[in-house]
Amino acid sequence: MAEPFHCDFSGRMFLGHLGNQMLNAADFHSTDRGFGMKYLMSIKRSWVLSRLAIEMEEMPSQYERYSIETWVESAMKFFTSRNFCVSDSNGRVYGYGRSIWAMIDTETRQPTDIYAIDNGAIDKWIVADKPCPIEKSSRVKMTENAGFVRCIDINYNDIDINGHVNSVKYIEHVLDLWDIAWYRKHRLKRFEIAYVAETHQGDKMGFYREQTAENEYCVRLVKTEPGEQNAVEVCRCKLVFS
């Protein structure tokens, strides 16, 4: 259920809450198939979210029941794609998600072979023919004209069990670049994010924004580590409003 205290000023569920529920659904699905984070941690492996796109025709309203279906669409040596469908109790679709994941060695932080787990068992779970009728993520193109918006500190509540900034916290901080007056007049239709580097507590995070079309904005996030001068790109987002 879209519980009231997970909803925004308009009574619609926060995209951040939906995003975390998608990540939870992905973990439950992979845990049931022997690929969950808890097992992977025990063999010094971890899933790392590389890209996420969420496109919603509508967000669940408070007290509405919704379900998240997830499946693996494809897998290669270093990447796998996982899709999501969010629907209500009557099967009406609210929207879809697409995600790309890498598997890393938690000591070297380098990509590792997904097919090395349980003799390539992931192939057994691939559902290639189930439709996910939203566009795949594409490269977010930005110019040097993107304007600096703000800089924030990364704190305790930004960090998840992986020890770095929670994938969805980036999304929340980006959505915070617009104010409620904007959200009263614009509905977020699509959010797309490509992760480049990890951010840790104590880093400072800067936001650069550029309008790329009518109702379309791109945002570049950079981090500055403590004691460092140079900012490093950590992710890029594209938002489409309607």
Added chain:
Amino acid sequence: MAEPFHCDFSGRMFLGHLGNQMLNAADFHSTDRGFGMKYLMSIKRSWVLSRLAIEMEEMPSQYERYSIETWVESAMKFFTSRNFCVSDSNGRVYGYGRSIWAMIDTETRQPTDIYAIDNGAIDKWIVADKPCPIEKSSRVKMTENAGFVRCIDINYNDIDINGHVNSVKYIEHVLDLWDIAWYRKHRLKRFEIAYVAETHQGDKMGFYREQTAENEYCVRLVKTEPGEQNAVEVCRCKLVFS
């Protein structure tokens, strides 16, 4: 279940997530009895959280199942007290919560008579003799020695369906005053908050902190509205670590 992406770096559920689940439980419980937020909104009334204290012997770990029990301990004309018990699937208690609520007129923002709803029906739901073995909230005493820690902007994601800062967001921002190095060595045992005024998007929120005993800190939150010079107190917290 304490879902993995609702857990902090240590794999324990975020207090903020538990707090919102308590508020959701309170709403479900009162909705079932004809006192829910949705109904109250229709008659221009709303519950306003006045005080909240949460005291945990342990926080649920990732994948652990927990339940939140809630009941009304007492009611008066302008205030009602509601308690919480958080336990695991075997009935082992993680901790307790105590809360005090007022009912306001959403137009005048003034307190209204709780007994005016459905001929004092709240009396039917009072469970006076169920134990809640944690201390009641007391006045948080602070001196002028409290030191300024930081100031933040209030953004879209801070605001809930009531149109002002979500009660639990204050808690999250206060917990962010300590860093992960601190949380590695200290467990938060008790968090107590007394709400004084509402904060809105666009306000700036300042934090003043004072150590009041060994492992005990008090925090005063103030807001500065756009265009205003003067800061106004919005809430006070007391944190006890162990």
